[in-house]
Amino acid sequence: MSILSLKAVSKSFGALKVTDDVSFDLGSGEALGIIGPNGAGKSTLFNLITGNFPVDKGQIFLDGLDVTRESAMMRCASGIGRSFQIPQPFGRLSVYENLLVAARFGGTVPATEAPDFCMDILERTRLATLANREAGGLPLLQRKRLELARAMATRPRVILLDEIAGGLTEAECRELVDTIREIHAGGTAIIWIEHVLHALNSVVERLIVLNFGQVLMAGPPEEVMASRAVQEIYLGIEA
Amino acid sequence: MNNPCHTLSRVAATLLSLITIGALFAVPFFAPRAIVQDLFGVLTLLVLALNWNMLAGFAGLVSVGQQAFVGIGAYAMFAAVILWGLDPMVGILIGGLAATLFAIPMAFFTFRLNGAYFAIGTWVVADISRLTAGQWMALGGGTGTSLPKGTARDMFGVEAIKEVLDVSSAAAADALTYWVALTLTLLLLVASYLFLRSRMGLGLQAIRDNANAARSVGVDPVRIKVAVFIFTALGTGLCGALMFMQITRVTPDAAFSVIDWTAFVIFVVVIGGIGTLPGPIIGVAVFYCLQRLMADYGTAYLIVLGLLGIPIMLFARRGLWGTFVDRTGLEILPLRHLAPPRRCSEDVSRLAASQPANGMENRRSVTSI
Ligand SMILES: Nc1ncnc2c1ncn2[C@@H]1O[C@H](COP(=O)(O)OP(=O)(O)OP(=O)(O)O)[C@@H](O)[C@H]1O
Ligand SMILES: [Mg+2]
Numbered sequence: 243m244s245i246l247s248l249k250a251v252s253k254s255f256g257a258l259k260v261t262d263d264v265s266f267d268l269g270s271g272e273a274l275g276i277i278g279p280n281g282a283g284k285s286t287l288f289n290l291i292t293g294n295f296p297v298d299k300g301q302i303f304l305d306g307l308d309v310t311r312e313s314a315m316m317r318c319a320s321g322i323g324r325s326f327q328i329p330q331p332f333g334r335l336s337v338y339e340n341l342l343v344a345a346r347f348g349g350t351v352p353a354t355e356a357p358d359f360c361m362d363i364l365e366r367t368r369l370a371t372l373a374n375r376e377a378g379g380l381p382l383l384q385r386k387r388l389e390l391a392r393a394m395a396t397r398p399r400v401i402l403l404d405e406i407a408g409g410l411t412e413a414e415c416r417e418l419v420d421t422i423r424e425i426h427a428g429g430t431a432i433i434w435i436e437h438v439l440h441a442l443n444s445v446v447e448r449l450i451v452l453n454f455g456q457v458l459m460a461g462p463p464e465e466v467m468a469s470r471a472v473q474e475i476y477l478g479i480e481a
Numbered sequence: 482m483n484n485p486c487h488t489l490s491r492v493a494a495t496l497l498s499l500i501t502i503g504a505l506f507a508v509p510f511f512a513p514r515a516i517v518q519d520l521f522g523v524l525t526l527l528v529l530a531l532n533w534n535m536l537a538g539f540a541g542l543v544s545v546g547q548q549a550f551v552g553i554g555a556y557a558m559f560a561a562v563i564l565w566g567l568d569p570m571v572g573i574l575i576g577g578l579a580a581t582l583f584a585i586p587m588a589f590f591t592f593r594l595n596g597a598y599f600a601i602g603t604w605v606v607a608d609i610s611r612l613t614a615g616q617w618m619a620l621g622g623g624t625g626t627s628l629p630k631g632t633a634r635d636m637f638g639v640e641a642i643k644e645v646l647d648v649s650s651a652a653a654a655d656a657l658t659y660w661v662a663l664t665l666t667l668l669l670l671v672a673s674y675l676f677l678r679s680r681m682g683l684g685l686q687a688i689r690d691n692a693n694a695a696r697s698v699g700v701d702p703v704r705i706k707v708a709v710f711i712f713t714a715l716g717t718g719l720c721g722a723l724m725f726m727q728i729t730r731v732t733p734d735a736a737f738s739v740i741d742w743t744a745f746v747i748f749v750v751v752i753g754g755i756g757t758l759p760g761p762i763i764g765v766a767v768f769y770c771l772q773r774l775m776a777d778y779g780t781a782y783l784i785v786l787g788l789l790g791i792p793i794m795l796f797a798r799r800g801l802w803g804t805f806v807d808r809t810g811l812e813i814l815p816l817r818h819l820a821p822p823r824r825c826s827e828d829v830s831r832l833a834a835s836q837p838a839n840g841m842e843n844r845r846s847v848t849s850i
Contacts, residue, residue: 292697318699326697332690335683338820343687346680348699353680357821364820373820378690396698 243306245270245431246291246322246400251300253283253290253455260286262455263300268400273432275442275463278452279475284435285327287452288402291433292324293317304400318348323398325389327405327435333378337369340377340388341395348396360395366421367391383409390421400431407438415441439476443467451475494813505663509646509656517652517659521727523769524662528720529746530753530761531669532713537747538756539677540709541689543596545743546603549587549610550580550714551721552737556614558722559731562628564619568637569628573661573722580718583610584711592703592710604739611737625732633729658727665723669716674758676712677816681705686816689756717742748786752793754800758814763802 244267253261260283268274276284289295291302293314301310304320312320323344332340341360345351351359364370367387372380377388386406393401403422407415419441426432426445436442442463443449449466451458458471466472509517529547536542554576561572591602615623633639633654643653676682684700692702721742725731735741753764768786775782797804806812 294693294697314693314696315699315701318697324697326694330691330694332687332694334690335686336817336820339683339686339818342818343683343695343700344698347684350699361821370820374817392698 243270244268245272245305246433247303248291249301249303251287251290251297251302253286253295253298260455261290261297264452264455264457265300266450266457266460268431268433270399271426271429271431272448273426273434273446275446275449276433276435276452277437277439277442277449277472277476278458282452283455284452285404286455288324288404288433288435291317291402292322318396318398319350321397321399322402323348323393323396323400324402325386325393325404325406329382329385329389331377331380331385331388331392333376335377336374337377337380337388337391338364338373340392344392344395345397348398351395351397363391363394366424367394368417383414390418394425398430400433401425403432403434403436405435405437407436407441410438419444439467502667506660509659514648514652514655517655518727519769521655521659521662523765524659524666525720525724526746526749526768527666527761527765528662528669528716529742530749530765531666531673532716532720533743533746534750534755534757534761535673535676535709536713538750538760539682539685539689540706542706542710543600544591544603544710545600545739545747546587546591546605546607547713547717547746548737548739548742549583549603549607550717551724551742552607552610552614552733553583554580554718554721555725555731555736556617556620557718558726559620559626559628562632563626569632569726570637570661573719573726576722577715577719580721581711581715583718584714587714588707588710592707607737607739611733614737615733620731623733625730625735627730628726655727658723661723662720665716665719670758672712674814674816677758678818681708682816683818685709748790750800752786752790752800754802754804754806756799757802757806758816760800760802764800767801 246268248265251261251264252259262283264287276287278284286295290297293309293312293316297310301308303309304317304322309317309320332343335343338360341363342356345356345360346353349359361370361373364373367390369384369387369391372384377385380388390403390406393403407418410418415438422432422434422445432445434442434446446463448460449463450460451466451472453475458475459466459469505520508520529551533544533547536544536547554573557579558569558572558576561567561575562569567575587603587606591599591606594602614620620626634650636654636657638657639650639653642656643650646653646656648656677685684695685705687695687698687700688702688705695702721736725736728735749764749768750761751764752767753762754760767789771782771785775785793800799807
């Protein structure tokens with residue numbers, strides 16, 4: 243049974259249709275990748291799924307229940323965790339406290355277990371040494387790691403990751419892929435938006451290609467990457 | 482880790498505050514009545530400042546309608562004493578309760594508004610309550626009313642204090658109200674600290690830093706903000722009732738004065754350090770010192786306070802205390818939840834082992850800015 247389904251979801255900003263009749267299902271425990279050129283509406287799709295933006299049309303189901311009108315807070319409570327493409331840390335809280343908020347609220351981790359729970363995640367995301375540093379003072383790469391760590395701390399059943407591999411070295415990228423595989427192995431479903439295709443394709447089981455807000459195609463990574471349309475788009479933007 | 486050093490300064494700070502608190506409680510035993518009254522004024526201003534700081538500094542609710550709670554607390558206390566013949570101390574509790582109850586519908590209305598509109602909304606509600614109080618004929622309508630003669634003398638506890646301190650009834654009543662104000666201040670400080678250190682307090686600080694991200698990790702901003710609004714209404718209402726019990730006379734204009742109970746308070750908090758717990762204490766101390774220094778020049782201290790406030794608002798946004806903390810890194814009443822130290826040693830060794838990688842990371846992050 244699918245954990246998350248979108249049924250004909252649409253969203254416009256003024257005259258610009260950013261999400262155009264998007265439908266798909268995410269199996270529980272599945273890892274799904276989303277690719278597409280800049281401005282295709284990938285991040286917007288995340289904001290619709292998490293409830294940060296209201297949808298114009300269509301429905302979103304979590305565990306078969308209609309959550310289209312639920313707040314972002316409620317959707318987090320029912321198991322959707324996310325990272326932001328442009329990191330949004332709680333700037334005056336420490337790195338550790340950023341996770342603590344997520345764990346105590348979204349993750350409903352009891353007070354006694356929260357410290358160890360958060361430290362485990364900080365170690366897995368290589369942030370443990372920065373635990374007591376003010377999050378607002380972190381450089382961009384560490385902020386991105388914090389995005390991942392904080393999303394993990396909400397104990398999601400579906401985690402949405404938005405371009406967290408950009409700018410990493412080869413070694414760091416491998417570490418990140420390992421972390422995401424671990425999350426996946428733990429039974430969490432994943433939707434990952436990523437331009438670093440080799441990293442993405444080494445994790446996901448299925449790819450969706452978005453273009454001008456529409457699902458251009460969907461399928462296993464090899465198949466999608468081999469398709470003419472995708473090559474055109476990607477040669478177009480990568481060249 | 483400078484842990485031993487940390488605990489030592491902790492112990493020193495605790496001892497110092499215990500001595501201060503002890504000394505403050507002892508004031509009526511040795512100080513003249515004028516000082517007791519002065520300190521009463523300082524403490525009540527501090528209570529208002531702590532409440533407003535919690536609202537604006539931590540919850541981002543810039544209310545300019547706090548005089549509503551002062552006035553309602555005062556009027557409820559007068560009603561309790563004059564109309565229902567209750568003891569003024571009970572009246573103060575009723576004042577706090579009335580303000581708390583009033584905060585619920587007020588939140589319902591004003592929480593639909595944001596930012597400046599919220600500020601205006603609270604002020605409008607406060608002014609409507611001022612006008613309404615002016616219609617309460619049993620309590621003197623627009624011209625207000627006084628507590629009956631002898632209310633203070635008959636108040637619970639005054640007789641005993643009179644015996645112990647060997648002073649007049651009026652001085653004994655002053656001592657009693659002073660002690661109540663001091664207790665209220667301490668309770669509020671402890672409650673604020675515990676609240677900010679709690680799960681809700683952490684959520685509140687997350688909302689302050691980034692409301693959108695806070696919602697996405699499951700924090701409900703409205704719920705926490707309503708809780709703070711109601712909690713601070715209680716503190717402000719109790720304080721209003723207490724202040725007007727000491728003044729013994731109430732009028733709508735005095736009890737619902739936006740200048741006295743909100744504008745002043747904002748000033749004190751901004752100077753001391755908005756969004757910090759010790760900020761209001763520093764602000765009130767500065768305010769009191771100026772008032773003392775310039776006692777001979779009438780209201781000149783207000784002008785000096787204004788001249789002091791403007792550069793602070795422009796150049797030291799976090800006030801005297803915030804600037805001090807930024808410069809020295811010294812923090813009393815720290816709100817931080819420290820990460821559990823159990824793995825620190827392990828971390829240090831790992832950091833040492835990965836030194837080259839770290840160096841690379843730093844270089845790249847510099848270039849990426
Ligand atoms: N809040 C907003 N208001 C108006 N327009 C918006 C808003 N958010 C996004 N857009 C527009 O919607 C379009 C899609 O944006 P979106 O961020 O979803 O793209 P994306 O696929 O994530 O791109 P990228 O790969 O660059 O992150 C863009 O043209 C963008 O300018
Ligand atoms: Mg994007």
